[in-house]
Amino acid sequence: MSAPLFMVLERAxxxxxxxxxxxxxxxxxxxxxxxxxxxxxESKTALIAEMEAQREAFEERAAIIEYDGVLSREEAERFAxxxxxxxxxxxxxxxxx
Numbered sequence: 384m385s386a387p388l389f390m391v392l393e394r395a396x397x398x399x400x401x402x403x404x405x406x407x408x409x410x411x412x413x414x415x416x417x418x419x420x421x422x423x424x425e426s427k428t429a430l431i432a433e434m435e436a437q438r439e440a441f442e443e444r445a446a447i448i449e450y451d452g453v454l455s456r457e458e459a460e461r462f463a464x465x466x467x468x469x470x471x472x473x474x475x476x477x478x479x480x
Contacts, residue, residue: 388426389433395419399430407431441467 392399397411397419407427409416423430441463449459 388422388430392419392423397423399423399434401431401434405431437467 389399392409392411395411395415395418397409397415400408400410402408407423407430409420409423441460444466445456445459445463448454448462449456452459452462454462
């Protein structure tokens with residue numbers, strides 16, 4: 384459910400984040416925010432859970448790259464971020480640009 388919603392939000396120019404207190408924050412074009420706010424609120428729990436799962440997967444991937452590649456944490460995170468973008472591109476567009 385939340386994966387297609389993330390695509391809709393991305394296409395609408397809306398960026399989501401979770402504050403340190405666990406609140407879901409949305410930034411973007413005002414018109415798009417007003418149109419999608421009810422859906423965001425309705426899906427809040429699923430969105431936060433998906434974002435947390437993505438963060439945990441990123442952290443795990445970076446740790447593996449850091450250990451296996453004998454790289455600094457900064458380099459490992461850069462590689463993990465690049466891999467994440469490639470995986471998102473494949474899921475969204477069916478290919479890597």
